[in-house]
Amino acid sequence: MADVVLSGAIRSNLLSMQNTTRLLDETQLRLATGLRVRSAIDSPTSFFTAQGLNNRASDLNNMLDAMGQAVKTLEAADQGIKSILKLVDSMKAVANQALETKINATTIVGNRSGAALTGGVALAGLGALATGHSLTVTVGEVTASVDIGAATGEVETVQDLIDWVAATFVGDEPLEAVINDDGQLEFSAANGRELSVAADNGGTAVSLAGLLGTHTSSTNGVNRDKFEADFNNLREQIEQLAGDASYKGVNLLKGDLLSVFFNSEQTSKLDIEGINLTPEGLLNIGTVPNESGDHGFAADADIKAFVDTLNAATGVLRQQSSTFGANLGVVQIRQDFTSSLVNTLESGASELTVADTNEEGAKMLALQTRQQLGTTALSLANQAEQSVLRLFG
The missing domain is CATH 1.20.1330.10 (f41 fragment of flagellin, N-terminal domain)
Structure with a gap:
């Protein structure tokens, strides 16, 4: 089949319309994507420069995290x-x-009945106390015991007990034992901690009524x-x-x-x-x-x-x-x-690749107008050739 021969005017108008259509498609794509450079084909310099800038921005965003x-x-x-x-x-x-x-001493003041105590009074025979019994004194967390008797390391009289207390409870847990003006045995723990005195016979409790009466423990002091x-x-x-x-x-x-x-x-x-x-x-x-x-x-x-x-x-x-x-x-x-x-x-990066929507919109309107004018021009060119047909009519 022979090629269709177009006149110069028609061919010129057709090429113009094809170019307008291409530009119109490109403008529509820019408006749709928001980019005027989408790949290296559009603009190698802008594309790769923008890519480098975006890569660095991405790295810095990671550093921001x-x-x-x-x-x-x-x-x-x-x-x-x-x-x-x-x-x-x-x-x-x-x-x-x-x-x-302020630290206040804890005291036990004996309330025994009967004659006043003196230092020489024997412990054995004071109420239920007897030779071989043990006396245990506790000041805070320190506990010490001594047996009643005349042997070395034992206490025989009230004064012996007073001397043993003075020698045993020293330093941070001091204790003093004295016979007060009323003839009662009095203990005073200067550190203000709990104080108690007890007696036993082989593990069985023995009353201290003859030595101290009923007052054998106290927490009336103040400590820190x-x-x-x-x-x-x-x-x-x-x-x-x-x-x-x-x-x-x-x-x-x-x-x-x-x-x-x-x-x-x-x-x-x-x-x-x-x-x-x-x-x-x-x-x-x-x-x-x-x-x-x-x-x-x-x-x-x-x-x-x-x-x-x-x-x-x-x-x-x-x-x-x-x-x-x-x-x-x-x-x-x-x-x-x-x-x-x-x-x-x-x-x-955006300045290198992002499309100007205002500019692209104006281009769209201009291209649409050009397309309409191209269609009109092509119609006019066709009318010139149709006049030849009338010669054969």
Whole structure:
């Protein structure tokens, strides 16, 4: 079949319409996708430049996530320090309460009936007491026993018992025994702890009515033992709290290292060194001794020493809080900078590839008008050829 021969005018109009249709399709695609450069074919320079900018922006976005986690780690450490400071303040309050609490002796004053006691009175024969019986005295957590008798290491008279008490209960658990003006045997435990006196015969209790009457135990003193226990409990809470102040396995209050990277090449970073903010670490807060014969709050000077230690710990905590705050400021500044840089990179990539919808919309209207004019021009060209047919009519 022979090729159809088109006139020059028709062919010219047809080519113009085809070009207009192509441009119209391209404009519609830009409006639909929002991009004027969709692949390297459209514009190699713009496409690959924009791709490089977007890749860097993506890498920096990942670094932003890491920086955000670093901020959370620092915030966890800061919250830990604030809580530890509150616990230290509570420990100061406990120590000061102990200091304000004056120790009063615990006393047992005998109320035996009968003649007044003297130092030379034999213990055996005082009521139910007899040779071979044991006398047991307890002051707080210290207990000591002695047998009634004339042998070495035994007590025979009331004065022997008084001397044995003076020699046995010394140091942190002192006890004094005297015969008062009323002729009654009186015990006084200066530490203010619970005091009791008992007698037995081979494990069977023996009445002390002949020596002390019915008054054989007392808790009428005042001591500071409760404050020692409260202080140590708070100290333990500091240890536990410091151990719990971690975030994603990093604990800056236990000496861990936090490295914050600011670029994907890891050439820009900040190393944040943690410190051991525990009682055993830099806080240096010791345990208050609270065992028999060794009580840390027994003397005012010892309590004041603990208060001084707590004041020093407060200074350490505040200084480290300031250091972590400075580090947090650096990370947040870099975070803001990186976020702005990501926006700049993405904006630069967009300028290279994103279509201007206003411009493309105007092109669409112009191309649609051109297409209509092309159709009209093609019709006019056809009319010129149809006039030849009328010559054969």
